[in-house]
Amino acid sequence: MNGAHDLGGMHGLGPINPEPEREEPTFHAEWEKRALGLTLTAGWLGQWNIDISRFARERQHPVEYLSNSYYENWLTGLETLLVEHGVVSPEELKQAKAIDPTPEELTAKCAPASAVQGILSSGGPCDMATDDRQEFQIGDKIKVLQLNPTGHTRVPRYIRGHEGIITDYYGSFIFPDENAQGNKIGQHLYNVSFDGNQLWGDGNDTTIHVDLWQNYMELA
Amino acid sequence: MGHDHSHDHTDPPSDPALRVKALESLLVEKGLVDPAAIDEIIETYETKVGPRNGAKVVARAWTDPDFKSLLLSDANKAIHSMGYTGRQGEHMKVVENTDTRHNLVVCTLCSCYPWTVLGLPPVWYKSAPYRARAVSDPKGVLAEFGTTLPEGVKISVWDSTSEMRFLVLPQRPEGTEDWTAEELEELVTRNSMIGVEQAQTLEKLHAIKADKTP
Numbered sequence: 005m006n007g008a009h010d011l012g013g014m015h016g017l018g019p020i021n022p023e024p025e026r027e028e029p030t031f032h033a034e035w036e037k038r039a040l041g042l043t044l045t046a047g048w049l050g051q052w053n054i055d056i057s058r059f060a061r062e063r064q065h066p067v068e069y070l071s072n073s074y075y076e077n078w079l080t081g082l083e084t085l086l087v088e089h090g091v092v093s094p095e096e097l098k099q100a101k102a103i104d105p106t107p108e109e110l111t112a113k114c115a116p117a118s119a120v121q122g123i124l125s126s127g128g129p130c131d132m133a134t135d136d137r138q139e140f141q142i143g144d145k146i147k148v149l150q151l152n153p154t155g156h157t158r159v160p161r162y163i164r165g166h167e168g169i170i171t172d173y174y175g176s177f178i179f180p181d182e183n184a185q186g187n188k189i190g191q192h193l194y195n196v197s198f199d200g201n202q203l204w205g206d207g208n209d210t211t212i213h214v215d216l217w218q219n220y221m222e223l224a
Numbered sequence: 225m226g227h228d229h230s231h232d233h234t235d236p237p238s239d240p241a242l243r244v245k246a247l248e249s250l251l252v253e254k255g256l257v258d259p260a261a262i263d264e265i266i267e268t269y270e271t272k273v274g275p276r277n278g279a280k281v282v283a284r285a286w287t288d289p290d291f292k293s294l295l296l297s298d299a300n301k302a303i304h305s306m307g308y309t310g311r312q313g314e315h316m317k318v319v320e321n322t323d324t325r326h327n328l329v330v331c332t333l334c335s336c337y338p339w340t341v342l343g344l345p346p347v348w349y350k351s352a353p354y355r356a357r358a359v360s361d362p363k364g365v366l367a368e369f370g371t372t373l374p375e376g377v378k379i380s381v382w383d384s385t386s387e388m389r390f391l392v393l394p395q396r397p398e399g400t401e402d403w404t405a406e407e408l409e410e411l412v413t414r415n416s417m418i419g420v421e422q423a424q425t426l427e428k429l430h431a432i433k434a435d436k437t438p
Contacts, residue, residue, distance in 0.1 A: 009333055009334060010332065010333060011332050011333075011352055011355040011356040012332035012333075012355070012356065012359045012360065012383065013356065013359060013360040014352070014356040015356070017352045017353040017356050017357075018353055019353060019368060020348050020351060020353045020354045020357075020365065020368050020369075021348070022346070022348035022368070022369060022420075023346065023347065023348065025346070025413055025414055025415050026432075028346050028347070030269060030270050030274075030343065030344055031266075031270070032347065033241065034241070035240055035241035035244040035245070037262075037266045038244045038245070038248055038262060039240070039244050040265065040266070040269075040344075041261070041262030041263075041265045041266055042244065042247060042248055042251065042257060042262065044265055045251075045256075045257045045258070045261050045262060045265070046251065046256065046257060049256060054387075058333075058334055061334070062333075062334075070352060073240070074335065074347065074350045074351075075240070076240050079240055079243060079244060079247070082247070083243075083247065086247075086251075091256065092250060092251070092254065096250060096254075097247075097250070100246035100247070100249060100250050101250065101253070102250065102253040102254045106254045106255050106256060110255075110256060111254075111255040111256065114255055114256050114257060114258055115258065115261050116258050116260070116261060117258060117260035117261045117263065117264045119261070120261050120264040120265055120268070121264070121268070123311075124265070124268060124273075124310050124311050125309055125310040125311075126309070126310060127309065127310040127311040127312070127313065127314045127340075128311070128314065129314045129315070130314065130315065130387040131315070158333060158385045158386065159385070160332050160333055160383065160385060162332075162359065162360070172317075174315070174386070174388060177315075177386060177387060178387075180386075193386055193388075195317075195388075197380075203359075203360070204360050204361075208360070209378060209379075210362055210363075210378065210379040210380070210381060211378065211379070211380045211381070212359050212380075212381045212383065213380060213381065213382045213383065214383045214385050215383075215384070215385045215386035215388050216385065216386075217386075
């Protein structure tokens, strides 16, 4: 979707103001720690995937998305996911109190502390085979399709309609646009380079590399 | 809870600390979340998984040509062989800074970042201004970090739009030919592995140390 999260090239957002590396804490408030932990542990209940959760954050109203702090966006996304997937009811969320019984198949997935290291260190690989033919080779000139899906996508606006060069082929990976709708399919994934002069105008002597799935492109 | 899409943005802001507390107590009461598991996650990213992992990878690449060549051709194999596996590091690609090329990593769409080697991302990496400008004005972004590149060095920006996670291999600072990998680790900052800075020079390291001496 053309949401506020798709920020590449946007103006007027002010300076970055980075904190010095040696002084920046991992978290800036106690609640941020719990928000991270809740997001991860609730994710392990297996009711949604990473693209569904990204979409829950990015379809907030742009004013909210941009005014919230990072972990506030995570928290809002988590509340949305829990309600939409029926894990908690709106009333339970409002009252912060359990009203309905929790199905056993869900409580069985509650990760104990002893499982955390194993889950974190095994992660969740995203490669997935496909029967589709690999359409592009390294060195091919491609054009990004002029896509404007209203659902989740990982093709940023600033490259749509532009030409680029395939610089790497990674294999086939879960296609996020479908994954966000609960359909797990594999699709070929490439790295594509774009000329800064073409994207941003003359005098931008940089190269921008973007990972793109095959469905986002055609041969130029 | 103030996140209905249709409201008019005049609701009083809800305190995220209270919202998180309420949500945690609800999920615990429903038997869905173990608070001790959350403690374990926090402890992991505060004390175990962070940029020191990445620094060890870089310092080893600076001192071990075989490892470096594996790191650049098959980053997964190289990094996983050092035990840095798992969440947000399942698929890795390492990009090397040279005399003519400087690399910078961003995620314009969210905040993708190689957790296994760098830990959790800093606030600025997740911020809107960084995500907006890293792709369109990388020189201006570098300048905000006090980084000026020598004449003739071109910039490559890597936008993390897939599950591939990027790590920059910075250039080894001059004057460190006799240093061991352990000593070199100290020069490898987190920011140099994102690409907003270069690895610490010896002068800068000495200045920081002098500054810290009471």
